[in-house]
Amino acid sequence: MAWLRACGRDEIDDGEAARIETDPPVAVFNVDGEFYATADTCTHDESSLADGYVDGDRVECPWHFAKFCIRTGAVLSLPATAGLTTYPVKVAGDDIMVDMPD
Numbered sequence: 194m195a196w197l198r199a200c201g202r203d204e205i206d207d208g209e210a211a212r213i214e215t216d217p218p219v220a221v222f223n224v225d226g227e228f229y230a231t232a233d234t235c236t237h238d239e240s241s242l243a244d245g246y247v248d249g250d251r252v253e254c255p256w257h258f259a260k261f262c263i264r265t266g267a268v269l270s271l272p273a274t275a276g277l278t279t280y281p282v283k284v285a286g287d288d289i290m291v292d293m294p295d
């Protein structure tokens with residue numbers, strides 16, 4: 194695992210998300226000022242969850258509307274049946290850091 198700078202803290206407003214072009218891509222979410230990182234690709238198909246609709250600690254996929262828990266990655270509704278990988282996040286000064294697999 195390695196800590197990578199994902200983006201600046203001020204680049205993601207509360208209730209929004211950003212896609213980080215890592216391999217695999219990661220979505221970083223701001224939930225009430227707390228930052229979380231999950232796999233960006235929906236487990237149902239190939240949609241980017243950073244483009245989804247964030248409601249509290251849930252994100253709804255923009256393609257077929259599966260819902261996931263941003264905090265845990267758990268799948269909350271069909272058509273997705275598998276949860277999302279989550280990644281540790283820390284804030285270092287003005288930077289959001291994500292612990293990515295090597």
Ligand code: FES
Pocket residue numbers: 235236237238239240254255256257258259271272273
């Ligand atoms: S791609 Fe996300 S629900 Fe289908």
